[in-house]
Amino acid sequence: MNQAEIAAQNGVNVEALLGAREALTAAPEAACFTWRVASEWKNGTHAESSVESFFGLGEEQKHVREYRYDTDHPEIFASADKGSTPVEFILVGLAGCLTAGIAAVASHRGIRLHSVTATVEADMDIQGILGIDGDVRNGFNSITVDYRVDADASEADIAALVAQSQKRSAVFDIITNPTDVHVRVNR
Numbered sequence: 001m002n003q004a005e006i007a008a009q010n011g012v013n014v015e016a017l018l019g020a021r022e023a024l025t026a027a028p029e030a031a032c033f034t035w036r037v038a039s040e041w042k043n044g045t046h047a048e049s050s051v052e053s054f055f056g057l058g059e060e061q062k063h064v065r066e067y068r069y070d071t072d073h074p075e076i077f078a079s080a081d082k083g084s085t086p087v088e089f090i091l092v093g094l095a096g097c098l099t100a101g102i103a104a105v106a107s108h109r110g111i112r113l114h115s116v117t118a119t120v121e122a123d124m125d126i127q128g129i130l131g132i133d134g135d136v137r138n139g140f141n142s143i144t145v146d147y148r149v150d151a152d153a154s155e156a157d158i159a160a161l162v163a164q165s166q167k168r169s170a171v172f173d174i175i176t177n178p179t180d181v182h183v184r185v186n187r
Contacts, residue, residue, distance in 0.1 A: 012107035030057045039071075046072040046082045087140070091120045093171045098145060101165030111157060114150040121146075143175065 024031040033056040039049040052066040070083025084092070095118045106113050122143045128136035149158045166172050 010103050010107045010113045012104050014104075014107045017104065017108070032056075042082075043080070044072070045077070045079045046070065087122065087124065090175070091122055091143070094143070094145065094169075094175060095120045097169045097171035098162075098165050101169050102147075102149065102161050105161050105164045105168075106151060106153075109157075109161070111161065112152040114152075115148070116150075117148045119146045120144070 033054060035054050037049050037051050039047050041047050047070070049069045049071065050066055051063065051069075053060060053062050055061065069089065071086045071089065072082040073079035073085055075081045099116055099118055102116055103113060120143065122140040124140050125136050127133040128138040147162055149161070151158055151161075153161070
């Protein structure tokens with residue numbers, strides 16, 4: 001592999017991704033994954049969540065280590081502010097998924113990235129979640145993602161990277177399409 005090919009890889013193992021795609025095309029049942037998060041209430045509006053295992057490729061899998069995340073609400077809501085709000089984690093997930101997608105697509109297309117930064121903002125009227133106005137939605141009214149991409153590519157090629165990342169993003173799909181959510185209570 002020459003220096004230009006190595007530079008265009010952007011830290012993404014394209015060969016392995018294409019190999020996985022080929023293998024999962026031949027065995028689609030292995031492509032069914034179950035992601036898990038465990039969350040424990042600590043105090044007030046503070047909770048600690050952890051991610052360690054998931055199901056995929058037909059069997060149980062583990063991350064290289066357990067990841068822990070704190071969620072809370074800011075002090076202006078009379079909370080301890082021991083972590084990001086849960087809605088901010090949604091935005092982190094969206095930014096991370098789209099940005100990873102840009103890197104993967106750029107690598108696959110042989111485009112060398114120098115930097116990629118995203119700013120994600122979401123507008124929300126909290127009258128709904130506070131029970132002030134039942135006609136106000138609890139969730140986001142809109143989300144805006146602004147990218148700055150410095151790459152060895154034309155503006156049209158960069159726009160195509162972002163569009164393809166958006167097209168293949170699981171988090172973008174989760175946010176923009178309805179998902180069945182089942183809530184159970186166990187004692």
